Amino acid sequence: EEEKSLNFIEHIIEDDLKAEYVKDDLRFRFPPEPNGYLHIGHASSICLNFGLGLKYDAPVNLRFDDTNPAKEEKEYVDAIKKDIKWLGFSWDTECYASDYFQQLYDWATALIKEGKAYVDSQSSEEIAEQKGTPTEPGKESPYRNRSVEENLGLFEGMKRGDFDEGEHVLRAKIDMSSPNMLMRDPVMYRVLHKAHHRTNTDWCIYPLYDWTHGESDYIEQVSHSLCTLEFLPHRELYDWFLDQLVSKSRLRPKQREFARRNLSHTVVSKRKLLQLVENGIVSGWDDPRMPTISGLRRRGYTPESIRNFADTIGIAKRDNVVDVSLLEFHVREHLNKIAPRVMAVLNPLKVVITNYDEGREEWLEAENNPEDESAGIREVPFSRELYIEQEDFREQANRKFFRLKLGGEVRLKNGYIIKAESCTKDENGNVIEVQCTYDPKSKSGSGTEESLRKVKGTLHWVSIPHAIEAEVRLYDRLFTDATPDGHKDKEFMDFVNPNSLDKVTGYLEPSLKDVKPGDRFQFQRLGYFNVDLDSTPEHLVFNRTVTLRDTWAK
Numbered sequence: 106e107e108e109k110s111l112n113f114i115e116h117i118i119e120d121d122l123k124a125e126y127v128k129d130d131l132r133f134r135f136p137p138e139p140n141g142y143l144h145i146g147h148a149s150s151i152c153l154n155f156g157l158g159l160k161y162d163a164p165v166n167l168r169f170d171d172t173n174p175a176k177e178e179k180e181y182v183d184a185i186k187k188d189i190k191w192l193g194f195s196w197d198t199e200c201y202a203s204d205y206f207q208q209l210y211d212w213a214t215a216l217i218k219e220g221k222a223y224v225d226s227q228s229s230e231e232i233a234e235q236k237g238t239p240t241e242p243g244k245e246s247p248y249r250n251r252s253v254e255e256n257l258g259l260f261e262g263m264k265r266g267d268f269d270e271g272e273h274v275l276r277a278k279i280d281m282s283s284p285n286m287l288m289r290d291p292v293m294y295r296v297l298h299k300a301h302h303r304t305n306t307d308w309c310i311y312p313l314y315d316w317t318h319g320e321s322d323y324i325e326q327v328s329h330s331l332c333t334l335e336f337l338p339h340r341e342l343y344d345w346f347l348d349q350l351v352s353k354s355r356l357r358p359k360q361r362e363f364a365r366r367n368l369s370h371t372v373v374s375k376r377k378l379l380q381l382v383e384n385g386i387v388s389g390w391d392d393p394r395m396p397t398i399s400g401l402r403r404r405g406y407t408p409e410s411i412r413n414f415a416d417t418i419g420i421a422k423r424d425n426v427v428d429v430s431l432l433e434f435h436v437r438e439h440l441n442k443i444a445p446r447v448m449a450v451l452n453p454l455k456v457v458i459t460n461y462d463e464g465r466e467e468w469l470e471a472e473n474n475p476e477d478e479s480a481g482i483r484e485v486p487f488s489r490e491l492y493i494e495q496e497d498f499r500e501q502a503n504r505k506f507f508r509l510k511l512g513g514e515v516r517l518k519n520g521y522i523i524k525a526e527s528c529t530k531d532e533n534g535n536v537i538e539v540q541c542t543y544d545p546k547s548k549s550g551s552g553t554e555e556s557l558r559k560v561k562g563t564l565h566w567v568s569i570p571h572a573i574e575a576e577v578r579l580y581d582r583l584f585t586d587a588t589p590d591g592h593k594d595k596e597f598m599d600f601v602n603p604n605s606l607d608k609v610t611g612y613l614e615p616s617l618k619d620v621k622p623g624d625r626f627q628f629q630r631l632g633y634f635n636v637d638l639d640s641t642p643e644h645l646v647f648n649r650t651v652t653l654r655d656t657w658a659k
């Protein structure tokens with residue numbers, strides 16, 4: 106029973122626990138490169154690694170893979186930490202690959218002394234040419250057999266700053282005819298005269314990913330280094346480097362791979378998301394249309410909904426695209442439980458209740474959340490002049506139209522049954538006002554026979570004199586194609602949806618006047634909305650998180 110619910114990574118761990126490891130050996134890490142904000146794909150990796158930590162009561166490090174000073178920044182480090190905490194996870198130790206620069210340098214020096222690494226003085230183009238192809242062996246560099254002394258001198262010179270970028274690199278001396286191209290004397294260090302966000306100008310040589318990652322895992326004694334499938338061919342090199350270092354008394358990390366998670370109608374790659382930011386397609390990394398954790402947060406997603414999404418899709422052995430509607434399903438499901446219901450009209454049509462006294466107002470009781478009794482009730486004002494949605498009225502309609510039509514009745518949510526008697530149009534024939542009568546005995550919850558009378562439609566509404574205005578931002582997919590980066594002949598940028606943001610003025614019930622950024626609501630019949638970061642008491646701004654139903658036409 107229990108066995109069935111294990112995913113394949115958990116099976117690997119269970120097998121390792123039966124064989125060489127004890128429970129205290131288990132240690133995991135989440136290793137982001139601080140070159141952008143975390144996205145929904147990272148959420149899968151976060152939930153996997155931190156989930157294993159919780160399951161096995163094992164520490165999980167947050168390791169910044171910060172070996173490329175050209176693209177990395179402190180802003181990204183801070184954003185990554187904030188997003189992981191917001192998702193509800195805490196790490197054991199905050200680690201930086203850059204903290205290991207000296208250790209890595211010392212180990213590289215040891216490899217040189219053992220004849221397992223050498224300084225190559227060719228250009229990167231020459232090195233690439235000599236790599237060969239998977240079916241034909243590569244050519245050895247003319248510098249491959251430099252003496253240990255010469256290599257040590259040059260490597261020290263590289264570190265000291267004696268050379269320009271590209272003049273020399275340090276390469277591991279492995280096998281130029283290996284069927285695995287990554288084993289053909291991979292580059293370990295390059296010269297980069299760039300300041301690093303943490304080590305500043307201490308270093309002008311920087312280690313490459315393959316030389317850094319496994320060694321960082323070893324330093325931190327990570328037992329299972331889980332990465333995405335594109336690293337499968339790197340595993341041989343990961344192991345080769347460890348073979349040169351591991352001492353018997355210390356734990357030897359294992360790299361294991363799982364599939365990348367892609368989301369439909371968007372791109373999950375920091376590089377591509379950065380392009381959207383830099384080209385002004387979105388307002389920033391946290392634009393509510395972005396598939397970043399910060400964008401989803403700003404959009405109104407809850408951490409629970411993202412975790413539930415990640416847990417539901419689980420982990421896989423093959424790359425695939427998950428439909429974004431599944432993510433939306435999870436936020437809808439959670440917000441349905443927690444979001445207070447309120448009334449707001451986004452596309453207003455004036456209704457006048459002709460038999461309701463001018464100047465009269467009354468406050469009607471409204472349930473805050475039918476899914477949660479403890480949410481209590483509030484009062485909403487009713488008066489002679491109301492707004493309903495334009496779509497909720499037609500002069501004439503067939504029997505299947507359960508909303509308001511001339512001569513027909515509807516119930517106003519939390520209020521009365523009204524009947525449309527006549528309407529007024531502008532010179533273009535558009536209805537600009539509907540005159541209605543109300544049934545004074547039909548008030549919801551009043552217990553009268555009339556209040557229990559069933560009418561087919563119930564509409565949301567707001568009282569015009571009491572309504573507060575807000576800017577409401579309605580979002581559509583950021584891309585018009587399900588797999589914008591999956592086309593051979595086109596760029597993902599070619600599929601940007603020019604109409605992904607629509608700003609309207611909404612009219613809201615007055616209970617919303619004191620809302621704060623992050624507050625979440627269900628606007629009844631319209632969807633889930635939250636208060637945007639741009640919102641101020643003077644100028645309220647709401648985002649539509651998601652519609653109530655999956656209405657998007659594919």
Ligand code: ATP
Pocket residue numbers: 135136137138139145146147149150170331332333364365366367373374375376
């Ligand atoms: P990107 O292309 O967005 O930069 P990356 O893999 O280079 O992605 P990292 O910062 O290195 O980004 O990712 C940290 C961890 O998250 C890595 O272990 C990586 O494999 C994992 N990860 C990144 N993207 C995804 C994804 N789409 N699905 C699952 N895991 C992911």
Ligand code: MG
Pocket residue numbers: 138170
């Ligand atoms: Mg990476």
Ligand code: MG
Pocket residue numbers: 138375
């Ligand atoms: Mg990357």
